[in-house]
Amino acid sequence: MRNFIFDNPTRIIFGQGMITNIGNEVRRFGTRVLLVYGQESIKKHGIYDQVISSLNDANLSTVEFPGVKSNPVLSHALKGIELARNEDVDVILAVGGGSVIDTAKTIAVGVKADPDDDIWEFFTYKKKIRDALPVLTVVTISASASEMNPAAVITKEEDAQKFSIRSPLIQPKTSILDPTVLFSLSPAYSAYSAVDMITHMLEGYFNNSEHDSPLQNRLVEGIMKTVMESTEVILNNPENYNARANIMWSATLAFNGLTTAGMGAISLPAHMIEHSLSALYNIAHGAGLSITLPGWMKYAVHKNPAKFARLGREIFAIEETDDLTAGVEGIDRLKRWFSLIGSPTSLQEVDIPGDDIDTIAENAAVLARLWRLKDYTRNVISEILHLC
Amino acid sequence: MRNFIFDNPTRIIFGQGMITNIGNEVRRFGTRVLLVYGQESIKKHGIYDQVISSLNDANLSTVEFPGVKSNPVLSHALKGIELARNEDVDVILAVGGGSVIDTAKTIAVGVKADPDDDIWEFFTYKKKIRDALPVLTVVTISASASEMNPAAVITKEEDAQKFSIRSPLIQPKTSILDPTVLFSLSPAYSAYSAVDMITHMLEGYFNNSEHDSPLQNRLVEGIMKTVMESTEVILNNPENYNARANIMWSATLAFNGLTTAGMGAISLPAHMIEHSLSALYNIAHGAGLSITLPGWMKYAVHKNPAKFARLGREIFAIEETDDLTAGVEGIDRLKRWFSLIGSPTSLQEVDIPGDDIDTIAENAAVLARLWRLKDYTRNVISEILHLC
Numbered sequence: 001m002r003n004f005i006f007d008n009p010t011r012i013i014f015g016q017g018m019i020t021n022i023g024n025e026v027r028r029f030g031t032r033v034l035l036v037y038g039q040e041s042i043k044k045h046g047i048y049d050q051v052i053s054s055l056n057d058a059n060l061s062t063v064e065f066p067g068v069k070s071n072p073v074l075s076h077a078l079k080g081i082e083l084a085r086n087e088d089v090d091v092i093l094a095v096g097g098g099s100v101i102d103t104a105k106t107i108a109v110g111v112k113a114d115p116d117d118d119i120w121e122f123f124t125y126k127k128k129i130r131d132a133l134p135v136l137t138v139v140t141i142s143a144s145a146s147e148m149n150p151a152a153v154i155t156k157e158e159d160a161q162k163f164s165i166r167s168p169l170i171q172p173k174t175s176i177l178d179p180t181v182l183f184s185l186s187p188a189y190s191a192y193s194a195v196d197m198i199t200h201m202l203e204g205y206f207n208n209s210e211h212d213s214p215l216q217n218r219l220v221e222g223i224m225k226t227v228m229e230s231t232e233v234i235l236n237n238p239e240n241y242n243a244r245a246n247i248m249w250s251a252t253l254a255f256n257g258l259t260t261a262g263m264g265a266i267s268l269p270a271h272m273i274e275h276s277l278s279a280l281y282n283i284a285h286g287a288g289l290s291i292t293l294p295g296w297m298k299y300a301v302h303k304n305p306a307k308f309a310r311l312g313r314e315i316f317a318i319e320e321t322d323d324l325t326a327g328v329e330g331i332d333r334l335k336r337w338f339s340l341i342g343s344p345t346s347l348q349e350v351d352i353p354g355d356d357i358d359t360i361a362e363n364a365a366v367l368a369r370l371w372r373l374k375d376y377t378r379n380v381i382s383e384i385l386h387l388c
Numbered sequence: 389m390r391n392f393i394f395d396n397p398t399r400i401i402f403g404q405g406m407i408t409n410i411g412n413e414v415r416r417f418g419t420r421v422l423l424v425y426g427q428e429s430i431k432k433h434g435i436y437d438q439v440i441s442s443l444n445d446a447n448l449s450t451v452e453f454p455g456v457k458s459n460p461v462l463s464h465a466l467k468g469i470e471l472a473r474n475e476d477v478d479v480i481l482a483v484g485g486g487s488v489i490d491t492a493k494t495i496a497v498g499v500k501a502d503p504d505d506d507i508w509e510f511f512t513y514k515k516k517i518r519d520a521l522p523v524l525t526v527v528t529i530s531a532s533a534s535e536m537n538p539a540a541v542i543t544k545e546e547d548a549q550k551f552s553i554r555s556p557l558i559q560p561k562t563s564i565l566d567p568t569v570l571f572s573l574s575p576a577y578s579a580y581s582a583v584d585m586i587t588h589m590l591e592g593y594f595n596n597s598e599h600d601s602p603l604q605n606r607l608v609e610g611i612m613k614t615v616m617e618s619t620e621v622i623l624n625n626p627e628n629y630n631a632r633a634n635i636m637w638s639a640t641l642a643f644n645g646l647t648t649a650g651m652g653a654i655s656l657p658a659h660m661i662e663h664s665l666s667a668l669y670n671i672a673h674g675a676g677l678s679i680t681l682p683g684w685m686k687y688a689v690h691k692n693p694a695k696f697a698r699l700g701r702e703i704f705a706i707e708e709t710d711d712l713t714a715g716v717e718g719i720d721r722l723k724r725w726f727s728l729i730g731s732p733t734s735l736q737e738v739d740i741p742g743d744d745i746d747t748i749a750e751n752a753a754v755l756a757r758l759w760r761l762k763d764y765t766r767n768v769i770s771e772i773l774h775l776c
Contacts, residue, residue, distance in 0.1 A: 001402075002403065015391025213634075214614050215637060
């Protein structure tokens, strides 16, 4: 096991009826709150009313900043920063999924930056984050784990760059997770979310600098089994509380540092390549991952067949004794499972032409350099994309 | 899944060579530190020197309070409170295992209590904890998870009562876990520690108010397998770093709230009865648990054979299809494993006469009432003790 620091102070308030606590939680950090959210859907499903009523009960003054879209963009976050500055808010509340939370985190950093700062330089690691407003969240789509981690991903649309920031300063103070808000999540987005959670864990499982780690392997396998069986339940019965609850808490644990603590440095090649798909084609992040993850796995299985075989045996009960054969069969089973739940598994399926592979690889290679993934040259990325 | 709050802000700094960070961590909370520890063993193994040197480097002024024994007692903690008051310390550092950390937590509460307060009333829940000095830890025995939870257990020796307190105020701010400090832990204490970790998890696994929870089951089973296989490794090779590291982090995760989040109320009957063994006979906590846990399991298997069968099948690969038979076989296998690693599994083995059972049951029944375990009358406890 490698040395690590596990420092995850986010307070999680989990369960049906818990959204009523958000006002008092926000009140611990300020009195004037910027409420960041996405589309009108939170109004249709009563979440908005619950939040506003709790904020009012806590005597908070609220400034609204709606309109976050999936694959959230820098230009929109910049408007949020301007609004937050003009309105002099002292705390940010995100009500939404990863896109909303990541926009809120970006605003939190931006408000405290020098007004002359180019915010994008935090994402290209040219500037270091030194201060941020406190961020709290009410989760409405579970997948990113942004509600309990210190990262945010934003796309700069004019450069088609989907980059990220990371700082303990943007770790949410409190996140409220009420599984009933997931009841109305569409089958497609429920599936994409499951893919995202699984990818978060498998990137660590396969791409860590520790040789092997029995405890972390088991944590990943246990959470992954839970995500898979619960997703199958909710696709037939979207209002199954326990299945939604298991998914919701699994999503958080899948990428809050728990499964990777002790694994050393982690690389995220499937995410890296997917960022280019989202940035160039604006497809849903999870849909992109169910294409790039199996493609990457087919590329990587030859480098560590034993570990891929372990996944196949633990998750799909594959009995084949040859590691490479078991590993390949496991990848195939995972791909079929992604199809079964309705997530695309090839570039073709989402109408991305093979001729675009060079362009995508070029885009991804920029991020590979930024993330210091030396092995992922343009040629390697292109090879992986051909396996997608 | 039941509603829950997961709020665990302890910063964990894990790994070889990490003790050098303790001075700077303590410095975040104060300048005058009470250093609580146990016996001379931390001096023999170089831990003391590392700590003192780091505290000096951070320009802290240190007051020492050694002499904590296993099954730590109130009278000793009271001396620590007096010393901390007289010396006007503003932060407490525990260097040790659960006994030392729990003493440090008790001192942290006591210093901030009214000088006229009877400290024991916090343990009998007559008084509520309203303030405490910050506590940090350097762990030298991994078992209690006290380094990452808000609880402390102390014995009031004159009444033979081993009771506990619980408050977010005594949650350690930072805990440093260096697996190399476990290299010198004796085989007996390594075994008792493993028993303690396993019991912490199985109490939640079997005694929660949620019907069943697939995610939490898998977390428990995954951590338990890791503890068992790593303990077998270190009993043959006490300086196997990875095995010690896996045990050390498993111990923390086993009782830091992770495995029980969402399970609703948890009761700890095997711990409750063990507290009486420790209080009356001063045997090691883990040694007591390897007696009371299997005894309690034999009593409880009839109430929920399916869950006991699950444990037998998952941990010991028992193939028996009848749940009760599989459950009973699992208990037997666990008991044999406790014996294999050198922990006692009967009252007889530790020379506690059968004639004492009434006295023990009477002692435990007091705690059962305090912990509101209504089903555990003196007669039920006596029945369980006869199974021990």
